[in-house]
Amino acid sequence: MANLAPYISSIRLIVVMFPFLAILLLLPFLIRQYHRYGAISGWMVSVNYAFVFYILCAYALTILPLPTIEQVKQMTGPVENFHLFNFVRDFTTYSGFVLSQPDTWLHAAKTPQFTQPFFNLLLTLPFGMFLRYQYKKSFLTSLVLSFGLTLSFELIQRSALFGLYPRPYRLFDVDDLFLNTCGAMLGWLISGPLGKMLPKKEDIVETLEERSHKVSVSRKSVAILLDLAIIMVSDIAYNLIVGQPNQYVIILFYIFWVIIPELIGWPTLGQRLIHLQLVDKSGKKAGFVCVLLRNLFGYVLVYGLFAGELYVLNQTGSVVASELGTYYFLSLFGLFLILVFVLSLAVSLFTKQFFHEILSGTRLASTYQNKSEE
Structure with a gap:
């Protein structure tokens, strides 16, 4: 849990800021709802708010916490990794995982070699779910948008936060590109059966048009x-x-x-x-x-x-x-x-x-x- 503390702190910051942002976004959301449907759906507004909140959290997790400039100047590690599936090699080499020995599985699941790729997969899982359920995007469109989202994460990190730091303080990693994109598409697939348990957008729109x-x-x-x-x-x-x-x-x-x-x-x-x-x-x-x-x-x-x-x-x-x-x-x-x-x-x-x-x-x-x- 100690390793998760910085990420929890980043999410806590967004939670504090979001109510103020929600007030600023309320009028644009209402205008969009009335313009498109002639009435308001509390569910659709809530889902849109949830999407904005998720995007803020995702960027906060990839950018925050911010180190000091002095800390960045002292960094000497690599700034990029172009070797795909390097996370697989690290897991098999350093996690102690042995397929034929079940007693090693739990220990391996607690190592950074597993948790970091796993959380990278989870990071964009909601993005794919939102794309399919709320915005009705196809698999191919969602794939392109998901890759674009995760590429923006990596480019921001590679740019040293748009040049504010003397060098990147996080690694530009093609493994992250792969895992984030896969996570989003996994969310897109999950959203299919999950969406059947949630209110259907078509039914909501029909009700809104009756109220328009x-x-x-x-x-x-x-x-x-x-x-x-x-x-x-x-x-x-x-x-x-x-x-x-x-x-x-x-x-x-x-x-x-x-x-x-x-x-x-x-x-x-x-x-x-x-x-x-x-x-x-x-x-x-x-x-x-x-x-x-x-x-x-x-x-x-x-x-x-x-x-x-x-x-x-x-x-x-x-x-x-x-x-x-x-x-x-x-x-x-x-x-x-x-x-x-x-x-x-x-x-x-x-x-x-x-x-x-x-x-x-x-x-x-x-x-x-x-x-x-x-």
């Missing part, structure tokens, strides 16, 4: 967040290019990316990516007044509410004592309005409508087409 015409609160939220992200990225890009931030530019981007498309009757980019379009209560194109009311209640007032609350809080540190009472009252009133806004979001989980949709008489309708309908 129902627009959930989370689906609307993803469209809104995506539009806001596009506006913010556009504003940041403008500021970087021009070099002179302008607070009114973000308003112009909002008008360009959201209000103008909705007035014309086009979906915004966020709505288009997840197959939604703005309509009125009857399902027809939303009118001019409805679009303006929707954006007034949904974005302008909410943004102004939070901006106003921040302004009042900032002013409390600089105004004279006689005016503090007024600012405290305004601050509490703003917090009350924010609480009302948060409660309205909670109510929307049950009503399936946001307050600005109710007040403006608009809704987001699904434009997703099932594959059988396309």
Whole structure:
């Protein structure tokens, strides 16, 4: 177990980091699910997360723990092995294994000559299973992808971690290429019978397509967040290019990316990516007044509410004592309005409508087409 300590430490590091990465990946995962299927499957999202977690662990195990530069400078061993099946010769020579003597088998299985090749085989076993079960890759495609994955492991090691170290601190080994690739293909084979015990992707997709015409609160939220992200990225890009931030530019981007498309009757980019379009209560194109009311209640007032609350809080540190009472009252009133806004979001989980949709008489309708309908 002492030899496994560095690897356990590497996995522990990924476990600590992964929740933060999961939050960053949540919106892209949701966008992909809604764009492809029109609805979300918790199982499919979980499997995709598991795949990302596995990839991170695999690279961590092949790169970490990182030695110091001084330790690497003192290394004098070989940096590469191009002799295939060298692990077989090492096992038969140094493990003490004798086929005709069963009492040597257990001892041989505990030696590094066995455990290192064995763990190299296990390292990529999940990769092949994911390729077949989740991503429906053929044997030949999986073989190419598996070889590419393990080759990336070895090239990173051979490059001395992209030149950060004076020399490689791990061995570039063709035996590892062979064992990792074999491990992945073994996982591909195992995934066949194992996949029969897990939910079938075809059945999940069929269920998702049945739900695709129902627009959930989370689906609307993803469209809104995506539009806001596009506006913010556009504003940041403008500021970087021009070099002179302008607070009114973000308003112009909002008008360009959201209000103008909705007035014309086009979906915004966020709505288009997840197959939604703005309509009125009857399902027809939303009118001019409805679009303006929707954006007034949904974005302008909410943004102004939070901006106003921040302004009042900032002013409390600089105004004279006689005016503090007024600012405290305004601050509490703003917090009350924010609480009302948060409660309205909670109510929307049950009503399936946001307050600005109710007040403006608009809704987001699904434009997703099932594959059988396309």
